[in-house]
Amino acid sequence: MRVGVRYCGGCRANYDRRAEAARFVSRLREEMPDAVSEDAAPGVHYDLLLVVCGCRAACPSLAGFAYDKAIVIVDDEGIWRNEWVFKNNTKAS
Amino acid sequence: MPLMTGEQYIESLRKLDTKVYIFGKEEKNWVDHPIIRPSINCVAITYDLAHDPEHEDLMTATSNLTGQKVNRFTHLHQSTEDLIKKVKMQRLLGRKTASCFQRCVGMDAFNAVYSTTYEVDRKYGTSYHENFKKYLTYVQENDLTIDGAMTDPKGDRGKSQGAQADPDLFVHIVEKRPDGIVVRGAKAHQTGSINSHEHLIMPTQAVSEEDKQYAVSFAVPSDAPGLFMIYGRQSCDTRKLEPGADVDLGNKQFGGQEALVVFDNVFVPNDRIFLCEEWDFAGMLVERFAGYHRQSYGGCKVGVGDVIIGAAALAADYNGAQKASHVKDKLIEMTHLNETLYSCGIACSCEGHCTAAGNYQIDLLLANVCKQNVTRFPYEIVRLAEDIAGGLMVTMPSEIDFKSALQIPTESGLTLGDWCNKFFKGTEGVTTENRMRILRFLENICLGSSAVGYRTESMHGAGSPQAQRIMIARQADYETKKQLAKDIAGIKE
Numbered sequence: 215m216r217v218g219v220r221y222c223g224g225c226r227a228n229y230d231r232r233a234e235a236a237r238f239v240s241r242l243r244e245e246m247p248d249a250v251s252e253d254a255a256p257g258v259h260y261d262l263l264l265v266v267c268g269c270r271a272a273c274p275s276l277a278g279f280a281y282d283k284a285i286v287i288v289d290d291e292g293i294w295r296n297e298w299v300f301k302n303n304t305k306a307s
Numbered sequence: 308m309p310l311m312t313g314e315q316y317i318e319s320l321r322k323l324d325t326k327v328y329i330f331g332k333e334e335k336n337w338v339d340h341p342i343i344r345p346s347i348n349c350v351a352i353t354y355d356l357a358h359d360p361e362h363e364d365l366m367t368a369t370s371n372l373t374g375q376k377v378n379r380f381t382h383l384h385q386s387t388e389d390l391i392k393k394v395k396m397q398r399l400l401g402r403k404t405a406s407c408f409q410r411c412v413g414m415d416a417f418n419a420v421y422s423t424t425y426e427v428d429r430k431y432g433t434s435y436h437e438n439f440k441k442y443l444t445y446v447q448e449n450d451l452t453i454d455g456a457m458t459d460p461k462g463d464r465g466k467s468q469g470a471q472a473d474p475d476l477f478v479h480i481v482e483k484r485p486d487g488i489v490v491r492g493a494k495a496h497q498t499g500s501i502n503s504h505e506h507l508i509m510p511t512q513a514v515s516e517e518d519k520q521y522a523v524s525f526a527v528p529s530d531a532p533g534l535f536m537i538y539g540r541q542s543c544d545t546r547k548l549e550p551g552a553d554v555d556l557g558n559k560q561f562g563g564q565e566a567l568v569v570f571d572n573v574f575v576p577n578d579r580i581f582l583c584e585e586w587d588f589a590g591m592l593v594e595r596f597a598g599y600h601r602q603s604y605g606g607c608k609v610g611v612g613d614v615i616i617g618a619a620a621l622a623a624d625y626n627g628a629q630k631a632s633h634v635k636d637k638l639i640e641m642t643h644l645n646e647t648l649y650s651c652g653i654a655c656s657c658e659g660h661c662t663a664a665g666n667y668q669i670d671l672l673l674a675n676v677c678k679q680n681v682t683r684f685p686y687e688i689v690r691l692a693e694d695i696a697g698g699l700m701v702t703m704p705s706e707i708d709f710k711s712a713l714q715i716p717t718e719s720g721l722t723l724g725d726w727c728n729k730f731f732k733g734t735e736g737v738t739t740e741n742r743m744r745i746l747r748f749l750e751n752i753c754l755g756s757s758a759v760g761y762r763t764e765s766m767h768g769a770g771s772p773q774a775q776r777i778m779i780a781r782q783a784d785y786e787t788k789k790q791l792a793k794d795i796a797g798i799k800e
Contacts, residue, residue, distance in 0.1 A: 223365025225395035226402070226613070231361060253360040273395075274364040275388075 215246050215261045218254030218281065220274060227268025229290040235266045238287060254279055310367070310378055311450040312358060313351030320347065320502065323528070326535035327501055327566075334538075337501060341547045343538065345562030349408045350452055350502045352561075353380055353400065365396040370447050371665070372440060377447045380410040383421055384667040390656035394606035398649065401610015405752065407563035407760035409452075409499025411607065415599035416455025416507045417443055418666055420524060420581050423592045425664035427585050435524075435581045436664070442526055442579065446505070453526075454503035456494040456568060457596055459511040469518040478508060478570060480520045480583065487576040488583060490523060494568045498768070501536050501566050503529055510582070513590035522589040524582035525575040533573040539565040541756040554706040554744050557751025563760035594778070595668060600769035601678030602669045605652020608681055611752070611761055612645035612688055618748050619692040625733040625742040626697060637691045644684040651677030672782035679775040685765040689753045700746045700753070703731060709743060 219235045239251045242262075254263060256278035263281035265274060270288045311319065320338050327337040337343050357366040357378050368382040368389065369375070384390050393414070400408045421443065424435035446453060459468075462476035471477070478492030490508075500506065507526045514522040527534060541562075546555055553559055582588060620638055623629040655673035662668050693700060704727050711723035721729070728739045751757045766772070793800070 219360070221361045221364065223363070223392065223395055223399060224361050225365060225399040225610075273388075273392075277369075 215242075215249040216259070217242070217249055217251040217262045217264055218258065218260035218279070219251055219264045219266060220254040220276065220279060222265075222267040222269075222272065222274040224268050229268075231266045231268060231287075234287055234290045235264055237290075238264060238285075309450075310357050310376070311354050313348075313355040316351050316354045316450075316452070317347060319504065323504065324530040325501065326530070327538060328535065329538040329540075342540075342544050343501065343564065345406070345547070345558070345560060346409065346499065346564035347502050349404050349406050349561045349563065350410055350499060352403055353378065353408055353410050353452075354450070356400070356403070362399065365392050365399055368392075372444050373447060375447070378450055380414045380452070381417065381443070381447045381450065382414070383418055383443070383665075384659075385665075386667060387657055387659045390602070390659045390667055390669055391653060394602065394649075394652040394656055397603055397606025397652075398610040398613070401607045402613050403610075404561040405558055405611050405614040405748075406561040406757060407498060407607065407764060409502060409564060411603045412455035412498055412600065413453030413503070413507065414455075415596055415603060416453065416457075416509060417446070418599055418668075419455075419592055419596035420507065420509065421666055422662035422664040422668065423588055423595060424524075424581050425662070426591070427582060427588045429663070430588075431585055433583075433585070435583075438578050439581050442581075449504075451504040452499065452502060454497055454500040454506045454529075454568070455509070455596065456497050456500065456506050457509045457511050457593065458495050458497075460493055460495045460567075461511065467515065467518055468512075468521040477511065477521050478523065480523050481572065483583075484574075487574055488523070488525070488580060490525065490570050490573050490575060492570050494570075496539070496565050496767075497536075497568045498563065498565055498764075500568050501529075501538065501564060505529060506534070506568060509592050509596055510589040512593055514586040516586050519584040519586040522582055522584050522586040524580070524592060526579045526581070527573055527575055531573050533571045534569065535571075536566040536568050539567065541759045543751070543755040547756075552706075554709075554740065554747055557747040557749075557755055558757055562756055563764070565759070594671070597770050597774070597778075598669050598671045598674045601674040601681075601775065602652055602655050604681040604765065604769060605648050605650075605655070605674075605677040608685055608761065608765055609645055609649040609652065612641070612648070612685065615688055615692050615749070615752055615761075616641045616645060618745050618752075619695045621745045622692075622696045622700075622742075622749065625737045625745060627734040628695070634695055637695055641688050641691050644688055648677065648680055648684055651680055671778065675775040675778040675782070678769055679772060679779065681765045682772040682775070685761055689758075689762065692749055693753055696746055696749045699731065700750045703727075703743060703746065706743065709739065 242249045260281040263284040265284055265286040267288045272286050327334045356362040367376050368379045370377045371385055420439055424439045428436045459477040462471045468477040475492045480488050481491045482489035505526055505528050509524050623634045628634050655669045655677055658670035659667045708723055709727045713723040731739050733742045752761050
């Protein structure tokens with residue numbers, strides 16, 4: 215499983231986004247040992263795009279990024295566990 | 308060339324033959340001058356963060372001219388989202404530097420000149436827009452820093468450009484040649500000008516037909532023959548010359564910069580001219596640049612404000628006053644003021660619109676309201692910061708005294724450093740040095756060299772308060788509002 219990590223610009227992030235992304239991937243590997251993560255690059259296809267945002271505005275552009283599924287992290291309190299899912303670059307309710 | 312790194316940017320400055328004067332002499336190695344270097348470090352971080360995956364979403368954009376990834380500071384805004392991201396980028400950089408990072412003037416000038424030249428060409432059949440697109444493509448491909456220069460010295464404010472005793476008090480055309488023009492004059496208070504690769508010149512105010520030689524916009528390299536700069540000194544700037552200075556500087560790494568940029572008969576080739584005597588467009592160019600720049604302050608000053616609020620809260624912690632209700636309330640007030648500025652910056656971006664040229668312009672009324680607030684709120688924020696910090700901010704001994712091993716010939720036999728550390732200790736668990744550091748930071752931002760950027764620049768940068776009030780009056784639309792009142796009140800006339 216190829217995981218790309220895409221960050222928002224971090225204008226007023228109030229937690230360590232990189233550390234939180236690493237924590238997420240670490241947990242993911244418990245379920246999917248083959249998961250490999252990297253900083254996301256446009257044009258590369260990812261099975262999962264991890265969108266790590268400093269706040270719930272969740273404003274990073276995903277234009278040019280290819281992925282099957284995206285999960286958005288907006289804080290370091292586990293908000294990623296359920297809602298905040300992007301699918302095909304469309305924010306789900 | 309791809310996006311430069313901060314180090315590549317600094318090295319690129321060394322390759323220029325920029326003429327810089329400071330303290331009465333020409334400074335050849337201005338890149339490493341201790342007074343100037345912090346401002347260069349500030350610009351350098353705008354390059355470094357563009358390479359950082361944690362910030363590139365704000366720091367970069369896709370060029371509409373080349374389709375390539377460019378630093379946002381060289382970008383033409385293509386949507387309201389771009390306008391919003393500009394403000395967010397500025398807040399980010401203010402938080403990282405607690406200083407003016409100087410690159411906004413160029414970005415704001417690009418967007419104003421781009422849309423204005425399009426409309427000039429449409430009326431006069433000139434080719435300024437093509438000139439400018441070619442120029443901006445060069446800027447983007449080389450990731451340059453540009454001084455967007457507007458403010459002339461202006462001399463007697465009661466007289467127009469042409470009525471001044473000295474015609475050079477406004478930049479003007481002195482000669483038109485087949486291959487270009489020769490210009491003369493100066494631009495004052497130029498933020499980041501020495502640290503810029505090029506200068507993009509605009510008129511400072513509207514121009515009448517009889518003064519049309521003052522309606523000129525062009526770009527020249529910083530080392531163009533006849534161009535030189537005189538560094539503007541800042542409060543407490545010579546502290547940076549003290550050997551080993553660190554704590555007493557408040558902000559050792561970063562700072563802002565302004566200079567007087569003089570044009571002593573500088574030649575401008577035809578393809579670098581963007582306005583040449585089309586006097587009826589000078590006002591449009593000024594209004595658009597000022598609008599963008601008034602939006603900018605709703606981002607950059609907010610980021611600096613975040614650091615000041617944090618410093619004030621730390622000072623309260625170190626003083627043991629953090630639980631006092633009035634201290635908590637003052638921090639709330641500072642936050643309220645700071646976020647109000649941010650709200651204005653975001654609002655004027657959300658309400659932006661597309662220009663005839665295709666790039667996006669902010670909402671002019673909201674941008675002027677934003678800057679009008681910036682002329683006031685930072686002053687209240689630093690007043691509250693000084694209140695929380697206490698008088699020690701301006702009365703404590705130097706760091707040399709705190710570190711001194713000089714034995715004082717009294718009964719205790721303690722050193723000078725011992726005495727300083729004994730009496731300036733705050734709460735348990737906090738070193739005297741850390742307490743001193745946060746107080747020196749606040750001193751620097753409230754009344755030291757960084758006060759140039761946070762206080763007086765907030766007042767006069769992007770136009771003094773009255774300039775915004777004039778624009779607010781023009782945009783206020785009182786007639787519509789009168790009609791609203793008539794409708795509600797049942798007045799039929």
